[in-house]
Amino acid sequence: MSAALQVEGLSSGYATSEVINDVSFALAKSEVLAIVGKNGMGKTSLLKAVLGFLPAWRGTIRLDGKDITLMPPHLKRRLGLVYVPQEQALFQDLTIRDNLRLGLLSDRELERTLDQAGRWFPVLTQRLQQRAGTLSGGEQKMLVLARALTARPQVLLLDEVTEGLQPSLVDRVSEVLTGFRHEIGTSIIVIEQHLPFALGIADRYLVFKRGEIVDSAEVDARSAARIEAHMRM
DSSP: OOOSEEEEEEEEEETTEEEEEEEEEEEOTTOEEEEEOOTTSSHHHHHHHHHTSSOOSEEEEEETTEEOTTOOHHHHHHTTEEEEOSSOOOOTTSBHHHHHHHTOSOGGGHHHHHHHHHHHOHHHHTTTTSBGGGSOHHHHHHHHHHHHHTTOOSEEEEESTTTTOOHHHHHHHHHHHHHHHHHHOOEEEEEOSOHHHHHHHOSEEEEEETTEEEEEEEOOTTHHHHHHHHHHO
């Protein structure tokens, strides 16, 4: 059986500066993989290279066995590769309802989408006509995540989704992602500085440093200490 996502020998960067160097990893179907490390080590650049926002200078990227290395981002999205960026990627002047609608490939899915978003984050469907730009930072994060999940992605890439969230919302996001993963079978890559959150939902982790993977293992009771030791180096 093919992996949900397979990255082999991927190198990428900006202009003439290489920031991703010969990275290889596989994401199994319905697996959650945490990619951790200090800021500025290339974690977000890795996701952008997988998505096609940065060019793949070398290597291959396969989604469910299909080579998508040179495919543009919008076609990767249609195949089920969905990204939740660190910044709030919302249409600020549109309502919550319209932001959720724009995450769909067809309007026929709208009623299902609103129902699901309400189960995950009730505050969103209680205020469907409110403009996204007037929401709090935490509410905007919920909206971005709900929009991504309602697309029922094959592979979901999350970049610092808990940044700025109060503890109760971090717990809710953890519950939603865990339930969604078991219900839909989505594979998830999560980039996080919040180690308790990342290790609480992940099956496995990679430590990223200066554009390379320097450690990887299944999550267990010793994982946090191992990761923190790497981050002190």
